[in-house]
Amino acid sequence: MSGDRIEVRALTKSYPGSDRPALAGLDLEVPRRRFVSLIGPSGCGKSTLLRVLAGLTSPDEGTVDLFGSGPRALCRAKAVGLVPQTPALLPWATVRRNVALPGRVNRRAGRGTDTVDELLEGVGLAHAARSYPHQLSGGMRQRVAIARAFALRPELLLMDEPFSALDEFTRESLQLQLLDLWQQRSTTVVFVTHSVQEAVALSDTVVVMAPGKVHRTVPVDLPRPRGTSAVTGPDARTIADTVRAHLRQAWDGGAAEPEPEPTGAR
Numbered sequence: 380m381s382g383d384r385i386e387v388r389a390l391t392k393s394y395p396g397s398d399r400p401a402l403a404g405l406d407l408e409v410p411r412r413r414f415v416s417l418i419g420p421s422g423c424g425k426s427t428l429l430r431v432l433a434g435l436t437s438p439d440e441g442t443v444d445l446f447g448s449g450p451r452a453l454c455r456a457k458a459v460g461l462v463p464q465t466p467a468l469l470p471w472a473t474v475r476r477n478v479a480l481p482g483r484v485n486r487r488a489g490r491g492t493d494t495v496d497e498l499l500e501g502v503g504l505a506h507a508a509r510s511y512p513h514q515l516s517g518g519m520r521q522r523v524a525i526a527r528a529f530a531l532r533p534e535l536l537l538m539d540e541p542f543s544a545l546d547e548f549t550r551e552s553l554q555l556q557l558l559d560l561w562q563q564r565s566t567t568v569v570f571v572t573h574s575v576q577e578a579v580a581l582s583d584t585v586v587v588m589a590p591g592k593v594h595r596t597v598p599v600d601l602p603r604p605r606g607t608s609a610v611t612g613p614d615a616r617t618i619a620d621t622v623r624a625h626l627r628q629a630w631d632g633g634a635a636e637p638e639p640e641p642t643g644a645r
C-alpha cells in the first residue's frame with residue numbers, strides 16, 4: 380500500500396455469461412500526478428478497468444490501491460471524477476445544474492476559482508446553460524460531462540474516450556484545458572483514447588493494452604508545457620511509431636517480449 384500511487388495487482392474481472400475474462404491478471408502502477416493514457420484494441424477491457432478504478436464494479440480477484448485507499452472510499456470522498464464513454468446526465472436537470480450538482484454535494488468543490496459559468500464557457504456551452512440534456516447533441520453532452528468532472532476537482536480523473544465525439548477545434552481546446560487542470564492541481568489522470576497522436580501529445584506514459592492486460596508501457600519523454608512543435612516534431616513521431624508497433628502486437632495476440640519497465644515510468 381502506498382499513498383503516492385495507484386497500484387493495481389493481478390486484477391481479474393469476468394462478466395456473467397462471458398467465456399473470456401474482460402480483465403485477466405492486469406498489473407498497473409500510476410504515480411500520483413501523472414497523466415497516463417490507455418490505448419488498445421476495442422474490447423480489451425479499458426472501460427472495465429476504469430469502472431473498477433471508479434468503484435463502480437468490483438474485481439473478481441486482485442487488488443486496487445488508490446493512494447492508500449480503496450476505490451469505493453475514494454469515490455465516497457468525492458475524490459474521483461469519471462467521464463464515462465457514454466455520458467450519463469440527469470435528464471430532469473439543466474446543463475447548468477448537471478455541472479453544478481457534484482459541487483453541491485462535494486465539500487472539496489468551491490476551493491478553486493472556477494465557477495460553473497466559467498466551466499461552461501471553457502467547454503463552449505455558455506449558450507446552452509439552460510438547456511436540458513435531450514436538447515443537446517452527443518458532443519455537447521460529452522462536454523457537459525467533462526465540465527462536471529472538472530467541477531469536482533478530483534484527486535483522480537478517469538476519462539473514457541472523452542473527446543471522441545468532438546470536432547477537432549473543440550477537441551484541441553479541451554485537451555489544453557485538461558492539461559491546465561492537471562498541471563494546476565495535483566490531479567492524476569487516467570485517460571482512454573483510440574488516438575495514438577492524442578495519447579502521445581497529452582501523456583507522461585502511454586499504456587498499450589492487449590485483451591485483459593497491459594501489453595507494454597511507453598514513456599513519453601517530451602518537454603512540458605508541450606507546444607505544437609513538441610507534439611508534432613520528430614521525437615513525438617518516434618514515440619507514436621513505437622506505440623503503433625506495440626498496438627499491432629497487441630492486436631496480433633500480445634506475443635511480445637516481457638515487460639521491461641515499471642508501468643507509469645516517465
Ligand SMILES: Nc1ncnc2c1ncn2[C@@H]1O[C@H](COP(=O)(O)OP(=O)(O)OP(=O)(O)O)[C@@H](O)[C@H]1O
Pocket residue numbers: 394395397400401419420421422423424425426427428464
Ligand atoms: N456489461 C457487460 N456485460 C457483459 N460483458 C461486458 C460488459 N461490459 C463489457 N463486457 C465485455 O468485456 C470486454 C471488455 O469490454 P470493455 O468495455 O472494457 O472494452 P474496451 O476496451 O473499453 O472497448 P472499446 O474500445 O470498444 O470501448 C468485452 O469483451 C466486452 O464484450
Ligand SMILES: [Mg+2]
Pocket residue numbers: 425426427464539
Ligand atoms: Mg470502452
